[in-house]
Amino acid sequence: MKSKHIILVVIALLLSVGFLFAQEAAEAVAETAAPASSQGGLFQLYNDSGNFAHLILINFLIGLALAVVRYIQLYVREKIDAEKFFLKLKNFVKNDQIEEATKISEQFKGTTMGFIFWSGLAVFKDIRKSGKKGEEARIAVQNAFDEAVLQKVHKLDGGLFWFDTLAQISTYLGLLGTIFGLIAAFSALEGLTGAAQNAALTNGIRLAIGTTAFGLIGAIPLTLIKGGLFTRAQNLISDIDEYSVKLVNHINNQIKD
Numbered sequence: 001m002k003s004k005h006i007i008l009v010v011i012a013l014l015l016s017v018g019f020l021f022a023q024e025a026a027e028a029v030a031e032t033a034a035p036a037s038s039q040g041g042l043f044q045l046y047n048d049s050g051n052f053a054h055l056i057l058i059n060f061l062i063g064l065a066l067a068v069v070r071y072i073q074l075y076v077r078e079k080i081d082a083e084k085f086f087l088k089l090k091n092f093v094k095n096d097q098i099e100e101a102t103k104i105s106e107q108f109k110g111t112t113m114g115f116i117f118w119s120g121l122a123v124f125k126d127i128r129k130s131g132k133k134g135e136e137a138r139i140a141v142q143n144a145f146d147e148a149v150l151q152k153v154h155k156l157d158g159g160l161f162w163f164d165t166l167a168q169i170s171t172y173l174g175l176l177g178t179i180f181g182l183i184a185a186f187s188a189l190e191g192l193t194g195a196a197q198n199a200a201l202t203n204g205i206r207l208a209i210g211t212t213a214f215g216l217i218g219a220i221p222l223t224l225i226k227g228g229l230f231t232r233a234q235n236l237i238s239d240i241d242e243y244s245v246k247l248v249n250h251i252n253n254q255i256k257d
Contacts, residue, residue, distance in 0.1 A: 048214075049207065050177070050180075053211070059170050060218040063163060067225045074156065077111065078156075082240075082242075085108065089117060092104070094254075099125065113240050113243070116148040120251070123141055123143075133257060134257045137255045138252050149244065157234065163225060167222040171219045177208070177211025180207060180211075182208050184203065
């Protein structure tokens, strides 16, 4: 997923550069612009922000697409009742039904916890067949769990930093639009007179204020989305840490010295 995230962000940056180079100075100055309508709301902010609104919107849509992908990963694919899953496996291990415990955990290999438990139980099953006992067997089981954790757990919260990056880009684009708007306003005072000056001055101020507001409107939801996904990932990691240790302890109790 990391490579996909990088590609999406690169596309956004390339589009941003293209729009910025395509923006004409006449648009910033808005010499011939008609007075903006009195219509308010988000749509008016979008219109007032000029090309910067397109960049901020593209940036936000990329973040929204990433949010959908991460939501499916963290809430749909990782949907599992950790406590019930652990208690079921615990009873099988306690009753020395390792084969059954391994088969049940294999059914949940698509989840991070299921994969970790399956990896550990599969190694434990092989250890019993090989006749290993004591500390050697316990170390092998622990290593199996640790390896599975290192292989999978980092993917739960990996890549969430992109939401911070996209939120910052949205804010920075808003600030950049503010600068262009102020330049347009000052240019109107220098080069125009009468009604044309008033219209250009008004549009420059609208651009300055609109892009700032629209940039924040794009950044705030991305920050909130990141917070929700990060909380979900941390809860999953906490459950994995807790119940992995408990299952390892129960397995160790079944290993004879």
